[in-house]
Amino acid sequence: MTSGTTDLKDVDLTDLDAFAGGFPDDVFTRLRAEAPVWWHRPTAHTPGGVGFWVLSFYEMIMAAVSDAELFSSERAPGASGGGTIIEDLPYGFASGVLLNMMDDPRHHRIRRLVTPSFTPRALALMEAEIRSRSRAIVDGIAQRGSCDFLTEVAVELPLQAVAALMGIPDSDRANLMAWSNTTLDYEGRELGESNDAVSRAAASMTEYGNRFIEEKKVCPGQDIISAVVGATIDGDDGHLEPLTDLELVMFFNLLVVAGSETTRNSIALGMVALIDHSEQLCALRDDRSLMAGAVEEILRxxxxxxxxxxxxxxxxxxxxxxxxxxxxxxxxxPSANRDGSVFEDPFRFDIRRDPNPHLTFGYRTHFCLGANLARMEIRCILDELLDRLEGFTLAGPVERVRTNKHAGVWHVPMTFCPRQTTPTPAGRCS
Ligand code: HEM
Structure with a gap:
């Protein structure tokens, strides 16, 4: 499917194997040029046997997400399913209940409750903790000279950060990560299919979430879950009402998955990009004023x-x-982020890129709530790595998750050495 000469009608974005080598950039380059609004006919892999439109062009994507009434995250009027993934999710269970699969006005009312946890002021209060956790993570690998960068570094910080945000005890983190990984893993199944392991993991996470929410109702803390369990919002009849139990546990699940499964991949693949562009890694190490731009370019x-x-x-x-x-x-x-009409030389990795109006966090109504937290995590872990280590080298292939939804990776084997206190010769710092 990824050959430049393949007929577009043979493109199948629901065939997960087509994503084995990462995002199929060549297909999307053709789509942007030849069919920026393209009808994807149903294939053997397409859930429900229903085709869908593919928007690949930056301006078109911005236009569609800017009109959330016309393009719903929830469902079409009266439909029994909807949501924000290709397969229909049942209305009233996932779509219309999860914050990211809910339309205004209810979406806006709930979002307003949780935005205070993500303001620059709230995040500034978290920064010292994120920095000390970054230090401890790098302590864990620094003397060893090698690690699986994905599991030992990139997974750890976002998971710890979201657990801290939610008030989840450190001892429960590993279980949550395992359940979350299993629900997003498509090894041995196709889109729209489940299996025993996935059902068990989803049930365990929901059971844990329900128990956790009940505890927060009795004994609230300073965390984001306590902020929603005790709150009321305007109901459709004008009266104040609490969030439903299902909305609460779905919000719990959403934060665990969205908070941990995305940023980890940006950290891991961002490090790979820096290794591949060692002159930029050196520049960043020596001049941290480049950090903000580097984080944005890593995100793009x-x-x-x-x-x-x-x-x-x-x-x-x-x-x-x-x-x-x-x-x-x-x-x-990712296609919007490689659109040559917006980004000069879009396939060039450039930490000095300016402007960099990437759409990695979406746009407008459902713009990522955790965007600034993710940025802070990437910045803190990079600072710590570059301060303490050098000689970063990939020690094997990057192993990818079989999915068309996330730029997911399972393993990133890496070697490195402790950074010398005396300046290293130019070119040695990567
Ligand atoms: C690099 C890391 C991340 C990426 C690439 C990312 C990406 C996105 C995108 C594209 C959306 C919009 C979805 C849509 O329009 O349908 C979104 C929404 C969301 N993200 Fe993130 N995200 C990241 C990190 C985080 C973190 C760290 C958290 C929480 C701790 C988080 C929580 C959420 C939530 C709750 C929403 C739904 C917002 C709403 O519907 O109003 N994300 N994210």
Whole structure:
């Protein structure tokens, strides 16, 4: 499917094997040039046997996400399913209940409750903790000279950070990570299919979440879960009401997964990009004023979420194509981030890129709540790594997760050595 000469009709974005080598950039380069609004016919892999629209062009994606009433994250009017992944999720259980699969006004009312936990002021208070956790993570590998950078570094910080944000005890983190990994793993199954391990992991996470929420109701803390369990929002009848038990546990699940499974891939693949561009790694090590730009370029380059879906709530037209009410419309963020009409030389990794208006965190109504937390995590762990270690080298292939939803990696074997206190000769720092 990834050959430049392949007919577009043979492209199958629901075939997870097509993502084995990472995001299929060559396919999307063709789509942007030849069919920026493209109808993906159903294939043997497509959940429900229903095709969907593929938006690959930056401006078109921005336009669609900017009209959240027309392009719903929840469902088409009266539909029994919807949500933001290609397969329909049942309305009232996942779509319409998870914050990211809910439309305004309820989405806005709930989002308002939790935004105080992510303000720059709130995050500034977390920074010392994120820095000390980054230090401890690097302490754990520094003397060894090698590690699996994914499992021992990149997974750890986002997981610890989201657990701290939610008030989850350190001792429960490993279980949550294992459950979350299992639900996102498509090894041995296709889109829309489940298996015993996935069902068990989802049930365990929900059971844990329900218990955790009950404890927070009795004994609230300073965490984001306590902020939602005790709160009320305007109901549709104008009266104040608490979030439903299902909304609470789905919010719990969303934070665990969104908070830990995305940033880890940006940290890991960001480090790989820096190793591949060692002159930029050296520059960053020696001049930390480059850090903010480096973080943005890592986010653009790695584009950890590959797509989100919307559903048309009425008939409309996009770029001359008739979109029918109920049609699924998918927005491919990494493709927007490689759009040459917005990014000069988009396939060049450049920590000095300015401006860098990437769409890695989405746009407008559902813009990522954790964007600034993710940025802070990437900055803190890079600072710590570059202060303490050098000679970073990949010691084996990067092993990828079989999925079309995340730029997921399982393993990144890496070697390095403690940084010399005396300056190293130019070129040695990578
Ligand atoms: C590099 C890391 C991350 C990436 C690439 C990422 C990506 C995204 C994207 C693309 C969306 C928009 C989805 C849509 O429009 O349908 C989103 C929403 C969201 N993200 Fe993130 N995210 C990251 C980190 C985080 C973290 C650390 C947290 C929480 C601790 C988080 C929590 C959320 C939540 C709650 C939403 C839903 C917001 C809403 O619907 O209003 N994310 N994220």
């Amino acid at each position: 380059w790695t584009s950890a979420t590959l797509y989100n879906r919307r559903t048309a709530t009425r008939d409309t037209e996009l770029d001359g194509h008739v979109i029918r009410q109920g049609d699924k419309v998918t927005l491919w963020w």
